[in-house]
Amino acid sequence: MPRAIQISAFGGPEVLQCVDLPVGEPGPGQVRIRHHACGLNFIDVYQRTGLYQNPLPLVLGMEGAGIVEAVGEGVAHLQAGDRVAYAAGTPGAYSEVRVMPATQVVQLPDGIDFETGAAMMLKGLTAQYLLRKTLPVEGLQPGDWVLFHAAAGGVGLIACQWAKALGLRLIGTAGGPAKCQLALQHGAAAMIDYTREDFVARVKDITGGRGVKVVYDSVGRDTFDGSLACLRPFGLLACFGNSSGPVPPFAIGTLAAKGSLYLTRATLFTHIATRERTQEMADELFDVVASGEVKIRIDQRYALEDVAEAHRALEARRTTGSTVLLP
Ligand SMILES: NC(=O)c1ccc[n+]([C@@H]2O[C@H](COP(=O)([O-])OP(=O)(O)OC[C@H]3O[C@@H](n4cnc5c(N)ncnc54)[C@H](OP(=O)(O)O)[C@@H]3O)[C@@H](O)[C@H]2O)c1
Numbered sequence: 001m002p003r004a005i006q007i008s009a010f011g012g013p014e015v016l017q018c019v020d021l022p023v024g025e026p027g028p029g030q031v032r033i034r035h036h037a038c039g040l041n042f043i044d045v046y047q048r049t050g051l052y053q054n055p056l057p058l059v060l061g062m063e064g065a066g067i068v069e070a071v072g073e074g075v076a077h078l079q080a081g082d083r084v085a086y087a088a089g090t091p092g093a094y095s096e097v098r099v100m101p102a103t104q105v106v107q108l109p110d111g112i113d114f115e116t117g118a119a120m121m122l123k124g125l126t127a128q129y130l131l132r133k134t135l136p137v138e139g140l141q142p143g144d145w146v147l148f149h150a151a152a153g154g155v156g157l158i159a160c161q162w163a164k165a166l167g168l169r170l171i172g173t174a175g176g177p178a179k180c181q182l183a184l185q186h187g188a189a190a191m192i193d194y195t196r197e198d199f200v201a202r203v204k205d206i207t208g209g210r211g212v213k214v215v216y217d218s219v220g221r222d223t224f225d226g227s228l229a230c231l232r233p234f235g236l237l238a239c240f241g242n243s244s245g246p247v248p249p250f251a252i253g254t255l256a257a258k259g260s261l262y263l264t265r266a267t268l269f270t271h272i273a274t275r276e277r278t279q280e281m282a283d284e285l286f287d288v289v290a291s292g293e294v295k296i297r298i299d300q301r302y303a304l305e306d307v308a309e310a311h312r313a314l315e316a317r318r319t320t321g322s323t324v325l326l327p
Helices: 041-049 114-133 154-165 175-185 199-206 225-230 253-257 275-290 304-314
Strands: 005-009 017-020 030-039 065-071 081-087 097-101 105-109 147-148 169-174 190-191 213-217 230-240 262-265 296-305 322-326
Touching: 005 304, 017 262, 030 081, 030 114, 030 154, 041 304, 081 114, 105 175, 114 154, 114 275, 114 296, 114 322, 147 154, 147 199, 154 169, 154 175, 154 275, 154 322, 169 175, 175 190, 190 199, 199 225, 213 225, 225 230, 296 304, 304 322
Parallel strands: 147 169, 147 213, 169 190, 213 230, 230 262, 296 322
Antiparallel strands: 005 017, 030 065, 030 097, 030 322, 065 081, 081 105
16 A cells, blocks of 8 residues: 555644555546655645644645656546646645646656656745746836845745846845855855844845845744835735744734835745646746756755654754655
């Protein structure tokens, strides 16, 4: 029977259990995929702890790559034997084999191996919608300054490279000099070690006192106030994560006081709700990877059954770039 990593209670990494689970035939609109690699994402931590609640028991994992074994009725864009990859709204990627909706599954181009596919879909599609679709009211032009927190992470290193390809000047934050150096090597225009430096003061300094047009903030609680303070008038704060904890409720009058600011709390899953849109975004991602403008860095690899170690490393800020789990 195929193995999967399941939780039966919310909690620490110790709740991740390797179990044998039967996998049936795909129903209408579904595919069965045999994974060659699965991606590790911070959302897996939120789902494990219960910050994001799903019914239990639950097989975690939102990103994977492998081969289609069978397709259900009505699935026209895939067939058995196809090499595929996905970022999915439905957990279940921490497994050898899974059945899932076909909507978010796309063909993996020949030049991209399975590990890279599993390392790039959720994080790369996120970088895509952030930089290409989550725009300030004045738009983004080459030369504009943006601030991207956790720039040496999985989403972060892809965003650094993609922003550079778009001509944006990305100021990144990261914990420690080695991470700052890594992000600079991947296209960040400037880096701030926010564990030692006041990032608001440094952003003001770097931008000649003006501030940035957009802040992309996945850190949440620890950076939210500072992120608002880094924006120029009419700027956009795009919140998209909670790695330090969720942002507490706040008074919207703050947005007026700081210069008619805009605030969004974005999620990939709105963007990839349809097959057409998913394919469009994936094509753009595959193009920047094929052109060499964006390289996917896999800095950590774990056997699927060692997933608890992978979660500990991610939560302890010991990872850079992407992490893959190998079934
Ligand atoms: N909304 C969406 O559509 C969407 C999609 C994908 C990802 N995300 C979010 O984007 C973020 C990045 O995801 P990822 O999977 O690529 O993870 P990651 O960036 O590789 O890892 C998270 C990073 O956050 C930073 N961080 C800051 N404070 C932290 C804390 N208290 N605890 C742990 N980490 C902290 C750490 O970098 P430093 O040491 O450099 O601070 C850490 O390495 C996550 O918040 C994730 O939830 C959102």
